[in-house]
Amino acid sequence: MLTRCLAALVRQTLAPQRYEIVVCDDGPDETTRALVERVADAHRARALQVRYVPVTATQGPAGARNAGWRAARGETIAFTDDDTIPDARWLEAGLSAMADGACAASGAIVVPLPERPTDYEFDASGLARAEFATANAFVRKDALVAVDGFDERFTSAWREDSDLQFSLLAAGGRIVSASEARVVHPVRPARWGVSLSQQRKSAFEALLYRKHPALYRERIASTPPLGYYASTAAAAAGLAGALGQRPAVAGIGALLWLGLTLRFFLLRMRGRSRAWRHIAEMAVTSALIPFLSIYWRIRGAIRYRTWFL
Known part of the structure; x- marks a missing residue:
């Protein structure tokens, strides 16, 4: 190159x-x-x-x-x-x-x-x-x-x-x-699944926000990734329900997580490659990206000491 x-x-x-x-x-x-x-x-x-x-x-x-x-x-x-x-x-x-x-x-x-x-x-x-x-x-x-x-x-x-x-x-x-x-x-x-490692970049969003909060909100993002938070919260609720032996809560949480994950998968597939390897990659990474993105956002907020969600 x-x-x-x-x-x-x-x-x-x-x-x-x-x-x-x-x-x-x-x-x-x-x-x-x-x-x-x-x-x-x-x-x-x-x-x-x-x-x-x-x-x-x-x-x-x-x-x-x-x-x-x-x-x-x-x-x-x-x-x-x-x-x-x-x-x-x-x-x-x-x-x-x-x-x-x-x-x-x-x-x-x-x-x-x-x-x-x-x-x-x-x-x-x-x-x-x-x-x-x-x-x-x-x-x-x-x-x-x-x-x-x-x-x-x-x-x-x-x-x-x-x-x-x-x-x-x-x-x-x-x-x-x-x-x-x-x-x-x-x-x-x-490589296959590269979008997972790319979620590390979310930590640098927090650094940019800390340095330039007004310009960040104006030119990059005015709201946090609500879909990621909803998916993570649904999975957490489902897991808590399962651990607490509350099958109704576990089932509702699991269904919400599955629905949000399916929606995310379909959005990422719109107009994209239909190769089977790519479909498999999108299915796996769509389930994992919200958790990784939120983790790195929170980690960045703590590291750079800023209220960044």
């Missing part, structure tokens, strides 16, 4: 002397370093600088991006990920969008999907609808300095870009759209 991304970056319409490529690796290895050095050697004669920055102080995209923009020499930083394919005019279009003095710009992200995507593929396509995502974003370096860059407590690829967006807005910055600055973001393969 990195080879593909770099091949697109070295073909930018912007003159080679006007930009540099900084590859930040928060899982440093010699294979990646060697790849970047080969690309650097191939384009040195064009005066295009390509640099490898190993990141060992922290893990996650927030820490890696901080290392990148601090190492960069340009006044404007363009962020993307190694699994994207930037358009040839990406940099040129992004700079053009910021020409009127904006502190940041949000580019367009294209996520190709099959006619009937899996639930995971459709969820990944949410990047195309995001207000501000660092898979395609431009930020002035002085604006990054002013807000101290990314919050490295966001150790997964989740909400670290929203946190930067909200920090820039809170500091009085203006963020514009750069619709002509496009990157294609193919959905990378994922």
